[in-house]
Amino acid sequence: TTAPLRVVVTGAAGQIAYSLLYMIAKGDVFGPNQPIILHLLDIPPMMGVLEGVVMELADCALPLLHDVISTDEPSDAFRDVTAAFLVGAMPRKQGMERKDLLSANVKIFKVQGEALNKYAKKDVKVLVVGNPANTNALICAKYAPSIPKQNFTAMTRLDQNRAQAQIAERLGIPVSQVSNIIIWGNHSSTQFPDASHAVVEEHGQTTSVPEALQDAAWLNSVFVETVQKRGAAVINARKMSSAMSAAKAAADHMKDWFSGTIAGKFVSMGVISDGSYGAPKDVIFSFPVTIRGGKWQIVQDLEISDFARNLLDITGKELEEERQEALQIIEA
Ligand code: NAX
Numbered sequence: 001t002t003a004p005l006r007v008v009v010t011g012a013a014g015q016i017a018y019s020l021l022y023m024i025a026k027g028d029v030f031g032p033n034q035p036i037i038l039h040l041l042d043i044p045p046m047m048g049v050l051e052g053v054v055m056e057l058a059d060c061a062l063p064l065l066h067d068v069i070s071t072d073e074p075s076d077a078f079r080d081v082t083a084a085f086l087v088g089a090m091p092r093k094q095g096m097e098r099k100d101l102l103s104a105n106v107k108i109f110k111v112q113g114e115a116l117n118k119y120a121k122k123d124v125k126v127l128v129v130g131n132p133a134n135t136n137a138l139i140c141a142k143y144a145p146s147i148p149k150q151n152f153t154a155m156t157r158l159d160q161n162r163a164q165a166q167i168a169e170r171l172g173i174p175v176s177q178v179s180n181i182i183i184w185g186n187h188s189s190t191q192f193p194d195a196s197h198a199v200v201e202e203h204g205q206t207t208s209v210p211e212a213l214q215d216a217a218w219l220n221s222v223f224v225e226t227v228q229k230r231g232a233a234v235i236n237a238r239k240m241s242s243a244m245s246a247a248k249a250a251a252d253h254m255k256d257w258f259s260g261t262i263a264g265k266f267v268s269m270g271v272i273s274d275g276s277y278g279a280p281k282d283v284i285f286s287f288p289v290t291i292r293g294g295k296w297q298i299v300q301d302l303e304i305s306d307f308a309r310n311l312l313d314i315t316g317k318e319l320e321e322e323r324q325e326a327l328q329i330i331e332a
Contacts, residue, residue, distance in 0.1 A: 004035035004066045008081045008120075010112065011088025012040035012070065013049040015240065016129065019247035020085065025057060025065040029255045030083075032064070040070040041077035042088060074115035081120045083258070085250055086112060086140065089130025101131055106326045109136040113143030122147055125257055125294070128154045129250050133187045134270045134284040135322040139330070141272070141284075150295070153257070154270030156183040156191065156286040158242065158249035163193040163227045167200075167209055170218070177201050178209070182288045183268040184308075185279070185315025186322070191286065192311035193227040195219055197302055220307060261291045266299050277304060277312060283319040 007024060009017050017040075023029060025036060038057070042050050050070050057068055071077050078084070090104045109128070116124060124147060128137035133154040141152035160183050168175040180199050184192040196219070198209035213219060234242045256267050266288040273285040276298045289296040304312065 002034055004037045005030055005083065006037045006039060006079075006081045007083045007085070008039040008041060008077050009085045009087060010041040010077065011086075011130065013042040013046035013053060014087060015243040016087050016246045016250070017085075018053065019244045020087065020250055021053065021057060022060065023247060023251040024085075025060065025062045027064050029251050030258060035064050035066045037067040037069070038065065039077045039079075039081060040068065041074065042070075042072060044072045047072060074112060075119055078112070078115045078119040081124055083254060084116065084120065084124055084126045085129065085254070086126060086136070087129045087250070089136065102135065102322065102325055103329050105130060105132065105136055106139055106329045109139040110143050110330060113140035116140065117144035117146050120144075120147070123294075124151060125254065126152045127250060127253055127257075128152070128270075129246065131187070132322060134286070134319060135326050137270060137284045138272075138282075138323060139326055149272045152272065152284070153253070153296075154187060154284045154286070155246075155250055155253055156187045156268050156270050157253040158246050159183040159187060159191055159193060159227060159230075159286075160268045161245065161249050161252065162230045163195065163223070166223055166226055167195055167198065167213075170223075171200065171212055173200065173202065179265050180288070181209075181268075182266075182302075183286045184277075184312050185286055186319050187270065187286065188315075188318065189228050189232075190311075190315040190318045191228060192308065192315055193224055194308060195223065196305065196308065197288075224311075256291055257296065258294060260293070261289075266290050269296060271296060271298070274298070276300065277302075278309070278316075279312065280316045280320050283316070283323050285316065285319060 054070050137152045137154040141149050163181045164178050168178045182194040195209045200207045200212045268286050269289050270284045270286045273279045275281040279285045288299040
């Protein structure tokens with residue numbers, strides 16, 4: 001029998017976690033044969049709510065879920081974990097700017113980086129969902145020097161999934177037939193959703209998305225803006241930020257990281273930048289990656305148009321600014 005895997009979810013009393021915990025506990029991420037011990041972290045005022053979540057997890061009667069530890073202590077939450085979903089943060093409210101979030105959240109991710117450094121497995125895979133996700137991941141890595149920087153990632157998979165859905169809808173085909181869409185840069189309104197290397201597969205035939213669409217104007221304007229502003233559109237409609245879709249994206253991200261990508265396919269993840277594609281170094285930048293043996297690699301040698309170059313530079317610059325602001329907050 002397989003030994004259970006310890007998986008921590010922070011913000012476990014929140015709305016993304018409410019969907020995500022079920023996905024993890026029923027085997028969507030680590031497979032149908034991998035037992036799980038869930039570690040749930042939230043803040044002291046949420047312990048009552050968290051107790052309700054623990055009750056519901058028990059009531060799901062899930063065979064893979066061997067144990068649940070719920071706590072407000074990072075030392076218990078991060079002990080011996082192999083995977084970490086860092087969801088807990090202050091969520092963006094209607095009308096709130098991302099920049100306002102930075103100061104509140106940087107401190108959280110410093111504490112959690114230190115706890116990961118001290119208590120987690122040295123090969124722990126960390127996915128930061130809480131915003132500003134890229135910069136939070138960078139801070140977290142900075143305070144966990146005993147864990148490789150490659151093990152800290154930020155979620156842009158929701159943006160990728162949104163982009164995929166937009167393309168599929170435009171072409172009137174199932175989402176499963178669309179792949180290799182890229183999200184470049186920051187998980188913010190400066191992100192660049194790029195379908196120029198994406199492909200459509202139908203009846204064993206592969207066509208590039210630009211060729212299938214025959215509508216460059218739509219791809220460079222409406223498509224980009226729709227994806228960039230999708231989070232705000234969901235908030236406007238639901239009066240709450242994306243939760244079900246965010247949980248699904250987090251599950252997709254971690255599943256691919258642990259089990260690898262299919263030959264010829266890539267996915268987007270915020271990872272520590274080595275300067276590929278002229279992106280700034282040492283920020284968490286979303287790149288197209290392939291994954292094998294639990295290790296990601298940035299896809300190289302994709303052609304970058306002048307249009308793309310400009311947008312890559314804008315989102316890279318924003319990440320450098322966020323890094324600088326975050327470091328100022330920490331040093332103050
Ligand atoms: P909720 O407010 O429903 O839940 C957040 C939970 O985190 C709360 O229970 C809160 O008590 C807890 N929390 C706060 N500080 C904590 C700490 N120091 N340690 C542990 N737990 C803590 O927000 P939810 O809708 O679940 O969103 C969570 C985060 O995901 C937000 O920052 C949000 O902006 C971000 N998102 C990121 C996305 C991405 O693509 N990267 C998309 C969806 C989402 O907007």
